[in-house]
Structures are given as C-alpha cells and as structure tokens.
Amino acid sequence: MxxxxxxxxxxxxxxxxxxxxxxxxxxxxxxxxxxxxxxxxxxxxxxxHLNCEVLSIGRSSFLKREHINSSKRKGATFRALIYNSAENKERFIEDVQFLVDCSGTWNQPNHAGIGGIPALGETRMISSGLIRQHIPNKERDAKLFLGKTVALIGSGASAITSLNALSSMANQGEDVEVVWIVRRGGEPYSRVADDPLPQRDLLYSKGNEISRGNHQVLGGRVKVSYLQCANVLEFQEKELGAGKKVSISLSIQISNCGFRPNTSIWDELQVHQCYASSGPMKLAAALLSAGGGGGDCLSQSSHGPETLCSPEPGFFVLGMKSYGRSSAFLLKIGHEQVRDVMTLIDKQAKEIVQTGG
Known part of the structure; x- marks a missing residue:
C-alpha cells in the first residue's frame, strides 16, 4: 500500500x-x-470507464514518422481508440495532453514453444481451452482439473502456485495427476538466503522437493511426475536418455511461462523500446546497469523520473509493463513511479502553458 x-x-x-x-x-x-x-x-x-480496452493510441495530428526529435509533438494531444465490451462499441477519447500506460502484462502470456514462439498446435489449443495460461482458481476451475491428467509447464513462482491450487482442489474431491514439465535441469528454484518473504521461500522449497521426487509434499491426492524436456509441448513421445521414451495421455495443460507487454497499442507513437525486454529503453538500460533486475527483487528502488521518459513527450509506461518481460516488478516500485511521473507531468504542463501550447 x-x-x-x-x-x-x-x-x-x-x-x-x-x-x-x-x-x-x-x-x-x-x-x-x-x-x-x-x-x-x-x-x-x-x-x-469500466469494461474498456484501449485498442490503439496516436497523436491527434501527427503520424509516427513526423517531427522526430521535434518540440512540435510536445503541444499536440493524444487520441485513443477504446472498445467497450459491455456496449460492444468503439469510440475515441480525444484531446488528451498526457497519457500513462499501466495496462500490465497479465493478458499477454508468453508462448511455451522453443525460442519463445508458439509450439505446434499451441495457438489452436489455447483457443479451444485445452491450454490454460493462468494460475487455476480452486473454486471456479475445479471441474476442469479434478480426475484429470494435467501437464503443468513452467518453472517460476506461478508454476508451483498452480500446483498448490491443484492440491487444494484435490483435497476437496477427486485425485489429480500432474506431469510437471520444465526446460532446464537441476532444481527449478534458487532460494534466497534468510528470505524476508517466508511464503516465497515455502513455495520455492516445495518446488525443489518435488523436483527431487518427494511427491508426498502435496498430500495423497495429487501425484506429480517431474520431467525435464526442452520441447515442452511436443514431449508426449520424446527420448529421455539411453533410448527411453515417454508417452503421456493428457486431459488439459497449464502453461505458466511468464508474460510479455503488448506494445502494439502504441505502434503509432515514438517510443524507444529495449531490443531484449520490450520495455521502454531508458528504464530497461537502468535495470540492466543495476544487474538486469536480478538478485532479490526486494532490494530494488525506483530509478528516478528521467528513466520514465520516452521520445514521445507526455507519454509514460508505468507498472509491470514498464519492466517489459522481467518479473522483478514490485507494487512499491509502481507507487514510486507514480510519484515520479506526476512530477514530470507537472513540469511539462507548466512548459506547455508558458509556450502557449
């Protein structure tokens, strides 16, 4: 808070x-x-405005390629194309002087295939509901998973949290059989020494136990098989060393492979993006110089107002989306970003008034 x-x-x-x-x-x-x-x-x-999605953002009077590095863009307003799902209508919000994108990354999950692109059939399976890309809700999703064989893909905090959710469901009903698939070998989690977040350490410890074959940590109603396999969605018949193969009949899959920002909504703005993280370049460079967002995320602090600026005057990206594909973002960083960007908006608004913009 x-x-x-x-x-x-x-x-x-x-x-x-x-x-x-x-x-x-x-x-x-x-x-x-x-x-x-x-x-x-x-x-x-x-x-x-509830039930609304921003489809596209642009300058009211300038194209993306016009007035590069020019002060002329500073006085021009933004316009946003909005879709209201409750009314099933599109409309414009116009004459916007400052625009802040805090839309996060939750609705843009990463693909599970090799190299980050979709695996064969992945897109179709997502559309049909055979692949779920978020942590299951134990009350809402129990019927989807109870009594099923579930493939769980991923080795982050979301994956072990999904296992906990499946365990919670199974303890109230039928058994669940889980095949947990990860890309890399060894224990999936790097625990933090004297972790100030005990719940995180509990999750990571449990995940590592499961990877060593200690399945009893999830209780008697969830059977977990741990499988290291590079081609995570095409593993049903893969050689697992010494010519051994595995063939698994699956009911449903959970893909917890992280998230990425949807940058398409500002394709028409002059935003400098990081070639690796897809986050705004100035902040991405600051995060990289500070260790790439690695280490213990609790030790971070905001990198200052200037790192939130882009070549597009008056446009800012805050929150989880500002970190691009990194998962190290914290709410406390977001609160600091809001304070920083309000300072910038106040300063730029005064400049616009002084220049008669």
Whole structure:
C-alpha cells in the first residue's frame, strides 16, 4: 500500500488491511483497491470507464514518422481508440495532453514453444481451452482439473502456485495427476538466503522437493511426475536418455511461462523500446546497469523520473509493463513511479502553458 492509499483509508474510517497477511489478487482488490476506486469516484475529479480496452493510441495530428526529435509533438494531444465490451462499441477519447500506460502484462502470456514462439498446435489449443495460461482458481476451475491428467509447464513462482491450487482442489474431491514439465535441469528454484518473504521461500522449497521426487509434499491426492524436456509441448513421445521414451495421455495443460507487454497499442507513437525486454529503453538500460533486475527483487528502488521518459513527450509506461518481460516488478516500485511521473507531468504542463501550447 502507498502512503497516500493508507491515508485515504484512514480518512474514510476504513480499517487498514493487516500487514502480516498474504492476500490473493481478489483479496487485495476487495480490501484495498475498491476503497480507493470509490474515493476517486466520489472526488468528482476522476472518471473511471469500466469494461474498456484501449485498442490503439496516436497523436491527434501527427503520424509516427513526423517531427522526430521535434518540440512540435510536445503541444499536440493524444487520441485513443477504446472498445467497450459491455456496449460492444468503439469510440475515441480525444484531446488528451498526457497519457500513462499501466495496462500490465497479465493478458499477454508468453508462448511455451522453443525460442519463445508458439509450439505446434499451441495457438489452436489455447483457443479451444485445452491450454490454460493462468494460475487455476480452486473454486471456479475445479471441474476442469479434478480426475484429470494435467501437464503443468513452467518453472517460476506461478508454476508451483498452480500446483498448490491443484492440491487444494484435490483435497476437496477427486485425485489429480500432474506431469510437471520444465526446460532446464537441476532444481527449478534458487532460494534466497534468510528470505524476508517466508511464503516465497515455502513455495520455492516445495518446488525443489518435488523436483527431487518427494511427491508426498502435496498430500495423497495429487501425484506429480517431474520431467525435464526442452520441447515442452511436443514431449508426449520424446527420448529421455539411453533410448527411453515417454508417452503421456493428457486431459488439459497449464502453461505458466511468464508474460510479455503488448506494445502494439502504441505502434503509432515514438517510443524507444529495449531490443531484449520490450520495455521502454531508458528504464530497461537502468535495470540492466543495476544487474538486469536480478538478485532479490526486494532490494530494488525506483530509478528516478528521467528513466520514465520516452521520445514521445507526455507519454509514460508505468507498472509491470514498464519492466517489459522481467518479473522483478514490485507494487512499491509502481507507487514510486507514480510519484515520479506526476512530477514530470507537472513540469511539462507548466512548459506547455508558458509556450502557449
């Protein structure tokens, strides 16, 4: 929670969430974010448009290739093409002076195939629901997984969290058989010494135990087979050393291979992107010089307002999306980014007024 967010809850006599809890996303929304949303609605200074997707963003009067490195773009407004799913209509939001993209990466999962491109049939299997790309919800998704043989692809925190969710489902109903598939050999998780996040260490420890064949850590109703295989979606008949082969009949697959930003919505803006992470270049360079976002993510801090600037004046990318394909982003970094970008907006707004823009 940000200092500002905590202050708003106090002003509205809403109890602060307990600091020693580990909320799920839905719990975080109900205990914190929904209160802030009501505050913003009540303020009369903010309009929140629900059920909307931004399809494309551009400058109102300039094409992408026009006025490169020119101050002329600074005074031009943005326009955004919006789709409202509740109304099934598109419309424009126009005359926008500053635009901040905080849309994250959750709706843009990585592919599971070799080299990051889709495996054979992957796109079709996602469309048909045979591949799920997010952590299962134990209440909503139980019927999809109970009594099934499930392939789980990935070796990050999401993968072991998905295993926990499947275990929780199985303890309330039928058995679940899981084939956990990873690309690299050895233990999947690097534990942090004296980890300040005990829940993270618990997840990583459990994942490493499973990789060593200690399946009992998930209880009696989940059977886990751990398989290291490079071609993760074409493994049903692969040689596993010494001519051995494995053939597995699967019911459904969970692909937890990380996320990437959807940068197509700002194709018409002059945004300098990192060739490796797909994040904004200045911040990507700062993260790289600080160790590439590696090590313990808790030790990070914001890299300052200037790293949030792009060649497109008045346009900023914040939050998870600003880190590109890196998973090291923290909410506390996002809160610092918001403070930094408001400083930049205030400064640029004054410059626009002074120049008569």
């Amino acid at each position: 940000s200092e500002c967010g905590r202050e708003i809850l106090k002003q509205r006599n809403i109890p602060l969430p307990q600091m020693d809890l580990f909320p799920t996303g839905s719990q975080y929304i109900s205990s914190y974010l929904e209160h802030l949303e009501r505050y913003l609605q009540d303020s009369g200074k903010c309009q929140i």
